[in-house]
Amino acid sequence: QVQLVESGGGLVQAGGSLRLSCAASGGALSRYAMGWFRQAPGKEREFVAGISNSGSMITYKDSVKGRFTISRDNAKNTVYLQMNSLEPDDTAVYYCAADGTGWAIFSTYRYDYAGQGTQVTVSS
Numbered sequence: 001q002v003q004l005v006e007s008g009g010g011l012v013q014a015g016g017s018l019r020l021s022c023a024a025s026g027g028a029l030s031r032y033a034m035g036w037f038r039q040a041p042g043k044e045r046e047f048v049a050g051i052s053n054s055g056s057m058i059t060y061k062d063s064v065k066g067r068f069t070i071s072r073d074n075a076k077n078t079v080y081l082q083m084n085s086l087e088p089d090d091t092a093v094y095y096c097a098a099d100g101t102g103w104a105i106f107s108t109y110r111y112d113y114a115g116q117g118t119q120v121t122v123s124s
Contacts, residue, residue: 002027002098002113009094009118012086018120020081022096030054030074033099035111036081038092038120045095047109049081053102063089086122093117 008020020036035050049060049070058070069082079096097114099105 002029002032004096004098004113004115006094006096006115006118009120011121011123014087014122014124016086016122017082017084018086020083020094020096020118020120022079022081022115024077024079024098028074029072029077029079029098031100032112033102033105034070034072034079035097035099035105035109036070036079037095037097037109037114038090039095039117040092043092047105048094050105051079052106057106059106083120086120088122088124091120091122093119 003025005023033052036048037045038048039045051058051070051072055072067085072079095114095117097111099111104110
């Protein structure tokens with residue numbers, strides 16, 4: 001079973017940047033497609049970005065395209081989310097997730113494991 005731990009969240013002003021990290025243990029991250037999700041107060045969890053096992057396929061939620069970049073380092077068992085030009089609407093708890101099928105996280109937003117999340121707050 002894979003354990004995922006997110007870090008890098010915090011409070012930032014609109015227009016600022018943050019880099020989230022997701023460190024995996026208990027299994028090789030290369031076995032999983034990975035994704036970042038977020039959940040704002042009173043809203044459902046939503047898909048933000050996904051990356052395939054090798055990193056060859058990447059998708060983003062439309063509202064973050066051009067501002068967020070997902071990447072992975074399988075040798076370090078870590079996935080990243082670089083967030084630039086942050087907006088108040090980006091405020092949420094951000095979770096990383098691992099999908100053992102390699103494809104479900106892109107089509108149905110299904111995953112097998114998720115971390116506890118890290119809070120991102122963007123002030124206006």
